[in-house]
Every structure is written in structure tokens, then in C-alpha cells.
Amino acid sequence: MKTLLYLVPLFMCGTAVREDLGGRMFTFPRQSADSYVRLHPQQEKVFYALTTCFRFFADHLPQDMFSLSCPRFDNGFLLYPHVDKAGLLVGNNMVYFNGMKAELNEWNSLCATWESGTGLVQVWLNGKASVRKSLHAGGSLPSPIIILGQEQDTYGGGFDAAQSNVGMFTDVHMWDYVLSSDEIYTYMQSGHFSPGNALNWDRMDYSRYGSVVLENLLTHNSRMASHNHHVPEPTENSHQNSTRHMVDP
Secondary structure, eight states: OHHHHHHHHHHHHTOOEEEOOTTEEEEEOSOOSSOEEEEEOSSOOEESEEEEEEEEEOSSOOOOEEEEEOSSOSSSEEEEEOSSEEEEEETTEEEEEETOOOOTTSEEEEEEEEETTTOEEEEEETTEEOOOEEOSTTOOEESOEEEESSOOSBTTBOOOGGGOOOEEEEEEEEESSOOOHHHHHHHHTTOOBOOOSSBOGGGEEEEEETTOEEEEOOOOSTTOOOSOOBOOOOOGGGOOOOOOEEOOO
16 A cells, blocks of 8 residues: 555656666557656757657547657647648648558557758658658757647647547657668568667656556557567767648648
């Protein structure tokens, strides 16, 4: 009983922990405005490029996923998958990628890339690559707050139950550079890949709030192979008010 009384306050206040989440998943069982997971990047920095990859399981779409907010941009980087297309916002501007099909009640693997110099963005879904488009060219993403389970309508907050996630997330990684097509495809196939140097699922710093459940991974479809396929992390020298504005393709 003493252990229970000790753990509950930690859960409710969202105390940050570091944990190997291999073989685990976050489950968001219901819509709410107070259930979410904050992911803490491994270092404070300004991002001029990034790749993020994760796997999700949902019974309805569209849903806002992977909400990265900055002081100047509520939607600094936000993925918004539909059943037959994917939306991506960078710097509060959005494009759609048509023909990107997600499966309901199945694990889906989703990656997105952005690079400031050209503004080029691309989405990968279940091994299929989108065309490349452009967003936030010449821009940056400083001091990000990264949230799973909610869309940030203000920097670190402004949650709305109608925009919350219901489903599961696993294998979340983020890099501060654009992964090659081969590296992304390897992630999609659950092969050997270098874990994220900004967010690493196997060494994740996170805070959990509300009714989010951390539980063992359900792997009952063919897209989910064993999670423990990462190669050692690369060294640092190995890689040198929430308005959505549509950008024409």
C-alpha cells in the first residue's frame, strides 16, 4: 500500500523519468484534454533539420500526432495522418501528401523529414514514400516542446479533447538531420537502424500525465517485428495562435 501511495503522486504530476522503452507502448485509452506524454530531447538546441519516425495504432483517423511546438510556432512540426493522405505542418504552414494510406486497427510506421536550407519535406508511411514538397525554408525550430497524445495550440499547452489521440504509440525516434531513404526504409522494416540522437526510444526521457498507460507492446501483425534491432548510436562526428496555413503543392 505504501508503494501505491508513493507511485500515484509521481504519475499525476508527470515527473520526468529516463527509461528503456523497448518492447513497450504508450496507450491513450480515451479522449481527454489532460492525458499526454511529453518527450524531452536529449539536448537543448535549435533544429535546422529533423527526421521523426514512430509507429501508431488507431481505430479512427485523422488524428494529430507528434506535436512539436516552439515559442514562435504552435505547430512547429506536426504530423496529421488521414486514412488516405497525410498532413504535415512545419512553422504553422501545412501541406497534404495524397495517396498515403494508413490502416485502421493495424500498426502503421510513419516517418517525416524536414530540412531548413531548401524547406524540403517528405513523408513515409508503411514503406511508401511521398513526393517532396517545401515548408519553412530558411527557418528554424528552437527550444521545442514535444507532445504525444495532444495537439499544442499554445507553446506547451492549449489542449482540446476533440484533438486528442485515442490509440497506441511505440518506437518513437527523432534525429537532428535528414535520414537517407535507405535508413528510413530500414526503420519501416524493423531492421537494424541507428536510434535517434534527439529522441531515442531505448533511452527516453519523458513525463506522463493523466490516463496514459505504459504497457507491453502488442505485436499481432506482420508490420511489427522484434524491436531490439538497433545498431550502436553514431558518434557526434558521424553526421556532420494556432492557425494552419495551407501551402500550395
